[in-house]
Amino acid sequence: MSCLPLVAPLNGGDASPSARQIVDKELSAVESEVLGVVETMPAAKFDFAPTQGALGSVRPFGGQARHIMFCLHEVATARLGKPMPPHTDQEGPRNLTTKEDVVRYLKDAFAEAHRAIGTLTNANLLERTT
Numbered sequence: 001m002s003c004l005p006l007v008a009p010l011n012g013g014d015a016s017p018s019a020r021q022i023v024d025k026e027l028s029a030v031e032s033e034v035l036g037v038v039e040t041m042p043a044a045k046f047d048f049a050p051t052q053g054a055l056g057s058v059r060p061f062g063g064q065a066r067h068i069m070f071c072l073h074e075v076a077t078a079r080l081g082k083p084m085p086p087h088t089d090q091e092g093p094r095n096l097t098t099k100e101d102v103v104r105y106l107k108d109a110f111a112e113a114h115r116a117i118g119t120l121t122n123a124n125l126l127e128r129t130t
Helices: 019-040 061-080 099-117
Strands: none
Touching: 019 061, 019 099, 061 099
């Protein structure tokens, strides 16, 4: 991923990009990569987890995708001042077991993150959220 968007104007003009534009553009790049991987993984492999070597006890693929959703929701809901959806741990809702459910929830989590980024301004960028 290039750092060029951080220094080049996003609209082709002379104006510097806002904090919101920079962060939203970076989130869009991550979203494209993560969704590309999750949507490409065959549904039958969502429970795959490596079992050998240093990776002997990692989340299965679907669990890792749910973890990404959890993290997105955790940050976005704090920024938006909303309550965190109920989960028992950082793996997100364990009832999401099908690929379709995970992909839909992941897309919803990215949409929530984009809404949260929409509240950013250069003035409030460094404000603490709870």
